[in-house]
Amino acid sequence: MKVLIVGANGQIGKHLVSFIQNHDDLEARAMIRNQEQAFFFENLGAETVVVDLEQDIEPIAKAAEGVDAIVFTAGSGGHTGKDKTIMVDLDGAVKTIEAAKQAGVKRFIMISSFDTRREAIQAAPPSFAPYVAAKHYADEWLKSTELDYTIIHPGALTNEKGTGQVEVAFEVGRNEIPREDVASVIVACLENEKTISKEFQVVTGTKGIKDAIDSL
Amino acid sequence: MKVLIVGANGQIGKHLVSFIQNHDDLEARAMIRNQEQAFFFENLGAETVVVDLEQDIEPIAKAAEGVDAIVFTAGSGGHTGKDKTIMVDLDGAVKTIEAAKQAGVKRFIMISSFDTRREAIQAAPPSFAPYVAAKHYADEWLKSTELDYTIIHPGALTNEKGTGQVEVAFEVGRNEIPREDVASVIVACLENEKTISKEFQVVTGTKGIKDAIDSL
Numbered sequence: 001m002k003v004l005i006v007g008a009n010g011q012i013g014k015h016l017v018s019f020i021q022n023h024d025d026l027e028a029r030a031m032i033r034n035q036e037q038a039f040f041f042e043n044l045g046a047e048t049v050v051v052d053l054e055q056d057i058e059p060i061a062k063a064a065e066g067v068d069a070i071v072f073t074a075g076s077g078g079h080t081g082k083d084k085t086i087m088v089d090l091d092g093a094v095k096t097i098e099a100a101k102q103a104g105v106k107r108f109i110m111i112s113s114f115d116t117r118r119e120a121i122q123a124a125p126p127s128f129a130p131y132v133a134a135k136h137y138a139d140e141w142l143k144s145t146e147l148d149y150t151i152i153h154p155g156a157l158t159n160e161k162g163t164g165q166v167e168v169a170f171e172v173g174r175n176e177i178p179r180e181d182v183a184s185v186i187v188a189c190l191e192n193e194k195t196i197s198k199e200f201q202v203v204t205g206t207k208g209i210k211d212a213i214d215s216l
Numbered sequence: 217m218k219v220l221i222v223g224a225n226g227q228i229g230k231h232l233v234s235f236i237q238n239h240d241d242l243e244a245r246a247m248i249r250n251q252e253q254a255f256f257f258e259n260l261g262a263e264t265v266v267v268d269l270e271q272d273i274e275p276i277a278k279a280a281e282g283v284d285a286i287v288f289t290a291g292s293g294g295h296t297g298k299d300k301t302i303m304v305d306l307d308g309a310v311k312t313i314e315a316a317k318q319a320g321v322k323r324f325i326m327i328s329s330f331d332t333r334r335e336a337i338q339a340a341p342p343s344f345a346p347y348v349a350a351k352h353y354a355d356e357w358l359k360s361t362e363l364d365y366t367i368i369h370p371g372a373l374t375n376e377k378g379t380g381q382v383e384v385a386f387e388v389g390r391n392e393i394p395r396e397d398v399a400s401v402i403v404a405c406l407e408n409e410k411t412i413s414k415e416f417q418v419v420t421g422t423k424g425i426k427d428a429i430d431s432l
Contacts, residue, residue: 055338056334056338057334083301083345083346085299085302086301086302086306086346086349086350087345087346090302090349091337094353118273121307122271122272127299129303130302130303133303133306133307134302137306137310144360
């Protein structure tokens with residue numbers, strides 16, 4: 001299975017490409033913003049394709065040609081200017097979804113925010129609410145399509161080493177999760193069709209990742 | 217016909233409430249952000265209701281109870297912080313649309329931006345693109361509903377006195393239009409069911425507003 005990773009140069013993206021390249025049944029194509037970012041991925045033997053997410057749908061669709069799945073893990077992270085929030089977290093995601101349709105790629109895995117429900121927008125502090133709103137509308141857009149989607153809502157991201165142990169459910173208690181474990185969760189979703197048309201929150205817990213994902 | 221005007225205290229909104237109150241068949245309920253804005257509307261004999269568009273759907277739905285139509289003319293205008301762009305121009309609009317559904321109000325008139333198509337997002341200068349994107353997604357959300365919508369895309373807004381003469385079509389040449397004429401166009405749409413399920417651009421032109429709207 002060949003997988004296009006949008007936002008490959010992010011921290012989750014780098015773990016993910018690395019896991020995919022070390023996996024017998026998976027192959028990564030890393031979508032990166034500029035050629036200088038290619039070295040890391042070429043070292044892993046992964047394909048790279050240079051597309052800025054602020055470009056139109058067509059170059060993204062071209063980057064998606066011939067892959068079996070797309071993982072969207074690009075993000076402004078909520079700490080950049082609010083213009084990037086709407087242009088990357090919302091519009092970049094929607095363009096990638098539309099590109100998937102154009103390229104005939106059915107499988108789409110979205111890395112969302114922990115809680116993107118309407119209530120979460122209202123409950124968020126004013127500085128964070130625009131990011132939650134952007135992710136909310138991106139998730140809504142994806143759910144309205146015919147794509148084989150999975151929406152992953154990770155807890156507070158850390159750079160700790162992965163534990164391989166998680167708790168997953170439609171709703172779990174707010175907690176942390178290492179980015180490395182989020183990458184493992186994505187791989188588990190790619191391997192498990194039971195995750196299609198599902199969305200779930202995930203934090204560090206006590207269950208092995210494959211089993212936890214299979215129990216969804 | 218009773219009409220809830222969301223964003224009544226804006227410049228288009230004030231013209232609109234004034235026109236509606238001077239119209240035999242129409243009655244306005246002005247939705248405003250705080251009580252200090254009420255004086256202008258009370259002087260016109262219009263009802264007022266105080267709701268901040270950053271609140272949840274429920275208070276907006278309550279404000280919409282018993283009206284026959286909603287006009288959304290609130291807006292950050294593209295000159296406020298980009299957080300307001302997503303929270304007001306997109307999320308405020310979507311909450312108002314959802315409030316219309318909850319309150320059972322079928323008729324919905326959206327004051328959009330001149331061009332909110334995908335191509336316009338890509339073509340806009342970086343500082344303006346987030347505003348275009350926010351309006352794009354609000355318009356898309358409205359079009360996906362079962363509401364009796366009309367989407368008005370006015371040209372560059374001015375504070376000149378209205379001329380009563382416009383050009384309307386799905387696509388017209390870029391030009392200016394006084395806010396007072398936009399308010400007259402809204403009234404003409406409220407009075408003309410042929411505008412349901414339509415969207416059009418409007419700028420200053422050579423046709424009387426009623427006739428122009430009727431020719432759509």
